[in-house]
Amino acid sequence: PWWPKARPFVDYLSRSSFLLQRGNFVADALYYYGDGGYKFVGPRRNPPSLGPGFDYDVTNSDVILNRLGVRDGRLVLPDGTGYSLLVMPDSAEAHPDVLEKIEKLVAAGATVVGPKPDRAVGLEGFPASERRVREAATRLWGDLDGRSRRSRSHGKGQVVWGDSERDVLRSMKIEPDFVASPSLDFIHRRDGGADIYFVRNRTAAPVRETARFRVARREPEFWDPRTGEIRPAAVYRATAGFMEVPVALAPNGSVFVVFRRAARA
Numbered sequence: 024p025w026w027p028k029a030r031p032f033v034d035y036l037s038r039s040s041f042l043l044q045r046g047n048f049v050a051d052a053l054y055y056y057g058d059g060g061y062k063f064v065g066p067r068r069n070p071p072s073l074g075p076g077f078d079y080d081v082t083n084s085d086v087i088l089n090r091l092g093v094r095d096g097r098l099v100l101p102d103g104t105g106y107s108l109l110v111m112p113d114s115a116e117a118h119p120d121v122l123e124k125i126e127k128l129v130a131a132g133a134t135v136v137g138p139k140p141d142r143a144v145g146l147e148g149f150p151a152s153e154r155r156v157r158e159a160a161t162r163l164w165g166d167l168d169g170r171s172r173r174s175r176s177h178g179k180g181q182v183v184w185g186d187s188e189r190d191v192l193r194s195m196k197i198e199p200d201f202v203a204s205p206s207l208d209f210i211h212r213r214d215g216g217a218d219i220y221f222v223r224n225r226t227a228a229p230v231r232e233t234a235r236f237r238v239a240r241r242e243p244e245f246w247d248p249r250t251g252e253i254r255p256a257a258v259y260r261a262t263a264g265f266m267e268v269p270v271a272l273a274p275n276g277s278v279f280v281v282f283r284r285a286a287r288a
């Protein structure tokens with residue numbers, strides 16, 4: 024009985040899925056969740072230390088060892104996805120191969136946030152593995168203690184221990200990607216010269232407010248995933264490196280805000 028009525032829902036999913044697969048995901052923090060079969064990635068939920076307005080991705084040892092590099096101070100993947108910092112797990116354990124690769128990333132310009140490990144995970148290569156972890160950790164963290172001494176340079180990059188990811192990003196002059204009330208959530212993708220934001224109303228009440236997007240002087244368009252309608256935003260304001268756009272959403276509603284063209288002067 025529901026199938027004849029499913030077309031609007033399927034169309035909504037199709038339009039949303041099409042746009043949410045375009046280009047590359049945009050996030051500022053990359054979380055390494057550590058080694059071991061018992062480690063799992065939980066549901067999408069911004070860590071309190073990152074806070075609202077920034078987004079994140081999660082990575083494993085294989086990606087760090089075989090795909091992650093550094094370009095212009097940013098951690099990058101071969102497909103072009105990039106991150107401003109790598110966050111270590113809250114653990115005293117580390118795999119020596121991974122830690123030595125992280126040392127190379129920092130030397131090339133990456134920023135790493137997290138506590139200093141002091142032992143090897145598992146028994147592979149023990150006791151040499153333990154020595155490798157401690158030597159690499161000493162080279163990276165040096166005399167940091169996470170309290171009175173919280174950051175130090177290593178090569179072209181830096182290691183931070185004791186400051187939140189949000190504080191580190193702000194110290195790097197990186198502002199939140201999306202600023203709005205807690206009623207709104209977002210996903211940001213970049214497809215060539217277009218920035219695509221999926222904005223949703225978390226609540227069962229209508230929302231009308233001005234949201235700020237980390238996009239410089241680009242004209243916003245509203246793409247309605249329910250109807251397929253595309254319309255330019257009637258009102259917006261460009262500030263230094265950001266666009267402020269009034270957004271009105273129905274209860275539990277959603278819209279894509281797309282920036283493709285240069286904003287009118």
